[in-house]
Amino acid sequence: MGVAHRFNEKRAFRRQVEAAGGGGAGEGAADRRHALGWTALMVAAANDQVAAVRELLRLGASPDLQERYAGAAAAAAAAGLHPLDAMQRREEDFCPGMNSRASFLGWTPLHYAALADSPAVAGALLDAGADPTQRDHAGRRALHYTRDPSPTRDLILQHTRRWEEAEAAAAAEERRRFPLEQRLKQFIVGQQAAIETVAAAVRRKENGWADEEHPLVFLFLGSSGIGKTELAKQLARYMHRDDPAAFIRLDMSEYQEKHEVAKLIGAPPGYVGHEEGGLLTRALARRADAVVLFDEVDKAHPDVLTVLLQLFDEGRLTDGKGKLIECKNAIFVMTSNLAADEIAQHGLQLRREQEARSQQRQPQQPRPTRLRPTRVEHDPDPDPEPDPDPDPDRAEAALEVSRHFKDGVVRPILKRHFGRDEFLGRINEIVYFLPFSRQELLTLVNMELKRWAEKALARHAVELQWEGGVLGALADGYDVHYGARSIKHEVERRVVNQIALAAERGALARGCAVLLAERRGRVALLVRCPPARDYTPLDLGAA
Template sequence: MSTIRSAAAKVLRFGAVRLFAVPVRRSTSLNLSTSSSSRRHRYIVHAASVGLALIAADYVYNEKRFFIAAKLGNVQELRKQVETGKDDGRNSGDGEGGPADRRHALGWTALMVAAANDQPATVKELLRLGAKPDLREQYAGASATAASTGMHPLEVLQRREDEFCNAMNSRASFLGWTALHYAALSDSSTSAKALLEAGADPTARDHAGRRALHYARDPSTTRDVILEHIQRWEETAAAAAAEERRRFPLEQRLKQYIVGQTAAIETVAAAVRRKENGWADEEHPLVFLFLGSSGIGKTELAKQLARYMHRDDPAAFIRLDMSEYQEKHEVAKLIGAPPGYVGHEEGGQLTRALARRADAVVLFDEVDKAHPDVLTVLLQLFDEGRLTDGKGKLIECKNAIFVMTSNLASDEIAQYGLRLRREAEALAAQRVRPAVAAPTAPAPLTDQTRKEYDENSEAFVPPEGEGEQEEALQVSRKFKDTVVRPILKRHFGRDEFLGRINEIVYFLPFSRQELLTLVQMELRAWAEKARARHSVELRWEGGVLGALADGYDVHYGARSIKHEVERRVVNQLALAAERGAVAGGCSVLLSARAGRLLLAVRTPPHREYVPLDLTA
């Protein structure tokens, strides 16, 4: 092979010399010089092509030797290949690791090959050379891999079988497998132990949601080794999670992302805390029903709960729009079609997702729109913490958290919440009236304050203490029993369904200060977009927040604020840009006068804002 490399190098050197040695002549004998030049160019192109082909063949040959060495346990060859890879700058090909993690063209690593072929000495050597134990397999089966690479399926099968034992089904998908999965399948306890001691995650799941333990023979030493490390891993993870919960309580986490809804956050956090610390019924999952107007934070709270519980794992948040389950036959879409029906092999949307992650946070959005037969399935799920899919497979999900949202009684809750707000504000006014004068409307900015504002590049921020959380408003037991529960019972038609709900959580309308915070957040988002997309700086005076907050519609929640900003601010910016009044590098100041929002523009090198008249 060294002879081939040498020959390839000589060919490329010869081609390069001839390429740069070709003279450029300005001759009138165009036919002769063109013919001679074209012949030389053809020779150079052919020589370069041969050289590149030989180098490519050399690379493929070395790659094959690397993985065959892993299969056969040739530690010496592996060391040589890894050292060569360091010199050549080769790595895994996807930025995940170094030369020991070099990936095969079809997706696997040498560590996976060694573990699959029960080569513990090779596994240890690769780990010593720097191989990462938790890299994921990218081989998706013969057909899928052939389609993505453009190879013939038989060629894919041949290359797979060259490096993996014949006992493995080369047509199946191994997406997401780690070396530990292969060690478990090959019943190599020594390899499994070496991987685990090197830091392999025994709880890692493949694309189908299965841990390595799922593939270990029962009983077997390999299974015992993996079980022991799973227990240690989970104990360590539980201790770390408990410490993190102590330092950063769930309420504190949720309030970073949810505006207002203090009582709802505290209710959810208390129930989750009971579950996390072992003070809940282990035989039943945790079930919430979120009630309130649209755009009030119900869905966002469910998302943030999943994020808190499962560290941003997308598979741990399952969202189902129940408006898609309004017909009787759509129960099959939820749990899978029975045998003999179309879609039986595919399974149901819910059962497939729970099979992958049985401890997920599941959101049933707008559950009041679902067919009664769908609610019957949910009743079994909430009552027993298990579900049987269309194939007859039982799925245990007692550790899941189920959240239902609904707009039932939203008008009643909104009106009750507004009344609570008024009562709380009146009570607060009585407390502070002796010491503090009645509040007045904010005065417009003077020339001096405007000048100070212009010199400050930051957007308006409420004064210190103005944005503090208000005391949580509590919904009375009388309102729940006499107003809300009859509406729920009339719709769902069964007490046993409502009885399986651990907590009914009420989302109340936003307070005035919460509305100002929402407007601030929306304006900041648009300011960032203006800066990133158009190089335009967007600023605003304090009165703009109040003017936009006046557009709040209790029935549409935060969405009404979003639409108000788009209608009254973004529309003006777009019109000004269309007319050429706003361009890159300028600064736009929003102000409020008599309920109207006005734009003023400052263009470098000027320091003063010039009002814009967009009415013409």
Template sequence: MALRGALTRVYSTRAACARCLLIPVRHCLVPQIVQDSHQRSRSRNFNVRYTLGAASMGLALLAADHIFNEKKFFRAAQVGNIQEIKRQVEAIRDSGQRHGGGDEDEGPADRRHTLGWTALMVAAANDEPAVVRELLGLGARPDLREQYAGASAAAAATGLHPLEVLQRREDEFCSGMNARASFLGWTALHYAALADSPAAARALLEAGADPTARDHAGRRALHYAREPSATRDLIVEHSRRWDERAAALATEERRRFPLERRLRAHIVGQTGAIETVAAAVRRKESGWADDEHPLVFLFLGSSGIGKTELAKQLARYVHRDDPAAFVRLDMSEYQEKHEVAKLIGAPPGYVGHDEGGQLTRALARRADAVVLFDEVDKAHPDVLTVLLQLFDEGRLTDGKGKLIECKNAIFVMTSNLAADEIAQYGLRLRREAEVRAHQRQMQIQTDAANTPNKERAADAGGEGGEETEEEVEVSRQFKDSVVRPILKRHFGRDEFLGRINEIVYFLPFSRQELLALVARELGLWAERARDRHGVHLSWEGGVLGALADGYDVHYGARSIKHEVERRVAGRLALAAERGAVCRGCSVRLAASGGRVHIAVRAPHDTDYTPLDL
């Protein structure tokens, strides 16, 4: 009876094969009355063996329905075979194969192809909205990203031959797309837009697909939709809703966590520079600025003073930590006239025409990026001419003649021009501020001596017992009479300087800021000592002042970094080499007479032992 049941199931799932198998099985079950007993016995043994083989083959055919077959799965998504998709998803569930090259939280319906795509992408690319809806109902996630980066890259990653990759892309994805091109970062909605499938796009959007998601080239799904088309109208409508929702969330977050607070959390000092940048960005974002031109800054000051770091933190804040939204170009690489082609792309007929330029490629991906032109004073004048067009019109024409609109971008230029003059002026301002602070402190002490005890206690309580450092500000006379002539003499054109919205001045660090820099640097080394060597590093307060004395106004925070490396990290490395510092030790830094001393405590000791190197 069990055999008959198994064969019946085989017949229902594999009709053709089952019919072939049932004929000899049926013969073996019919009594052979006309044969003699010897022949009947021998025939029975043969038929039993044949029956067992047939049953095994039937059970194997049944089991085949419960084993995942990659080719059948993606082929079914390509041609719209929903029943086969259900069987394959069930097979993945039964076998426990969950992610197959994807993320840990990808479900059975998100099973990735060996070359990187999902069945939902296949269905969207082949205009199969019914399959799209079925896969979404089975738990497929609409915003998974394509991992196929072209035939050559896929062949290198998987070890397959490029021709085999091309063939599998056509057979198991879509035969109407260029299999050699990269689709890295695409979502199913990108494919639905390219295939002009409004039904598939609607199903994806209703399932929560993000219409603002960008592929590896920085393009949204809307970029690939035909114009005009129902698919494009649908994506435009949902994109507007997403943008409005994102803008409202960003506004609320910035109200609770202003730009000034974000920048001060990562940058020591430079209060004036931070406030100037934050005010300009706020005007731009709130609509109280010229929308026809991008925002342009020129950061001036000594090396290592925080200019580049401020640009990085600005990009992180404006674009919510998106690394693709920050572009850094070292302008020392553009000192020759012919290197303009590296920036905007070579003209037709020249080598590299198809590759485009570094700047144009970046702005094509993100037209609202924060672009840093580092050391702009080293660039060739022809490069400055290109930048003038960019700053003046908010647009740029690449080597192929394509126009790139970038009025929403933020451009930051850094320069060491007038660095010595700014440093000396800043030091003078710091000294004058210290004198005024000292005079105020002396006046407070004099007033306190002449005030009765009760009033003195009330005044002390009102002051809070905390001294605040006086902020310094660069005067208009210094900007116009000292800095601007230097800039004009170098750049040679007023129109270039006229397109800069804000010239931001970075002044030398005050004493309190230097102490904060040293404390931060020592904190980083303490973390490294703990994680890499198992050593606990601590220090006394006098160490901060001793290391801060190594500050060089021309090298900024880098001089502090080098001072800590030389006087602390270098001596600890020497102590470890001599065996005086080992894993589990505690190291304490102390200072006397401007020198830093090291004391070590072994793991089982209670006292520190001075270390003489």
């Protein structure tokens, strides 16, 4: 592509753009990229070519495309060039004062206009709809690169505030129509009390009814595979609209030694890796309002917990270089299996008490089972399982963990392990994840079978269906210590293994259909291959 600052005459530049071939997916001629990653609009903005910027925008150039140039070494490796060649090509298009060795990954034309201190170019981009809140790979907006004071900064700041106000209003309206609880329940099976606790705390923070001097801190407790990590992920998706940089996950089992604190915040000056920084500090520098998950926090070294205490207490963190990172708007989630057995047994007891109260209030009345679309009316079960997707008015009430159990059983275990009251004192909410009810187990089994049905159809052109009793037979394999993972393993062991064996023996080919049926607690396979219309049982051994 031609160089923007070489085309001072608008007509010549227009002919250059129109003569260019099409860009990548979703990119037109005006957005055609250089082999090393930049576009003509970025070059024009960086070189303060106002006429070229306006013409490119008129021809359809996107003001929000992001730079792919990650520095001379990375760009040269990706393009099969020598780094010196990459640097030369970069310097041909951009002003000599711009470091061609540095990474500009994620920069938009507005970032370049800010660096060039060009209010005219910035104005043209903003009038064309450029998003001033868009971040580069380092998590910085265009405003970060402006001079202070300058007309360019004032202009970008004005538009940034407008965008933020509009986004805040849109987010508030979305939250009103689609509350956090509703979003989380779409992806999390059960755990109604946990969802309500998290949603209430986040609502306080979002609406200004929380301590602004401290970040929001959760401790998720419960067995493995119960939904703790998934809830943190979905919270990040809700808060930041699927921005991958807004969810930071750190496995604390990797920080069991004292010296591994440096991996978290960076090595001090004079030590190996000083320039690289730490995983946490780098991530928070990109998104200081991220949702940060400290997975299995109980496995971390006490010195790591000291770092976390400072983070939770002050809402700031100092990295190995001495740079202060403010993160009071972040949400920190810790997960732990501490007291998992006690919580599981307490949850089972609560469910037994709930069922007993329910039976006392109303005698159990038999009701017909609604068959899901993935089931078939073939040899219906004499004793079908309940519908795995109950109506909202039949949903179970949330189980509440008693204060006596929290203070008398769980807190002593936490205090004995962490050994400090101030650490526990900085946790806003301790959230309890309880074992699944029978209804929730049926839902989990149904979801897992649907997932495998989609895979069977997409990969092997095999249609997978099942009868209602299969859900109950598979749900019986639930292990309270492994949560939903035990259901996943049960489906793989008793269903997928049989299907794979049938395929290996030649009894199942592309275009066939498989029906899962429950026979005296076992899962049996019936196969129908064209042109046959009836299912034939397969004798593959007991499931």
